Amino acid sequence: MVYGKNLAVSIEGTDVKAITDRKWCRFILRQLLTNAVKYNPANTALMIVADVTETGQVFLDVIDEGPGIQPHELPRIFDKGFTGENGRIQNAATGLGLYLAKTVADKLGITLKAQPGQTKGTVMRMIFVDPNAFEAVRRGAGE
Known part of the structure; x- marks a missing residue:
């Protein structure tokens, strides 16, 4: 856990809804926030920004001001x-967090996408592509 960083957190965007699994979506979001x-x-x-793309897909961005991803x-x-290079410098990376988040997201x-910031930082984007994808998974498990 990181203490004493004095980080400001803002939550912005549109009031949107996506159908997904609460527990596993929290897992993904927790990993993005931890990083x-x-x-x-x-x-x-x-x-943290929630909104809808021009094509109607709900997305959630976690935006930081860190060194970014090469x-x-x-x-x-x-x-x-x-x-990555920044993980080795921090000496705190295992290389498993984003792998597990992507596995669950899929x-x-x-x-799950990463976009480098314009000059620094990173935007990690979760796109809820198909509003019925989770429902199909849930139905398949119940049959």
Whole structure:
């Protein structure tokens, strides 16, 4: 746990709803927030934004002001055991958090993406692609 960083947190966006599994969606969000706090410098901000894309997909962004992800590392951040340069510097990365979050997201029909910030920071986006994807998974498990 990180203490004493004095991070400001803002929650913005539209009041939107997505059908998903509460427990596992919280797991994914907790991982994204844990990484954002871990890599954010002291006295900066985290932002959580919920909205709808132009095509009607609900999304949730976790935006930090940390050092960001190197462009050459982006394709590998969800790989099992991958630790980027910033994770090695922090000496606190296992390479499992984003892998597990992506694995769960895929099973729930949630797309998980990382977008580097314009000059620094990272935007981690959860896109609830198909409002019926979770319902199909739930029905399949019950049959």
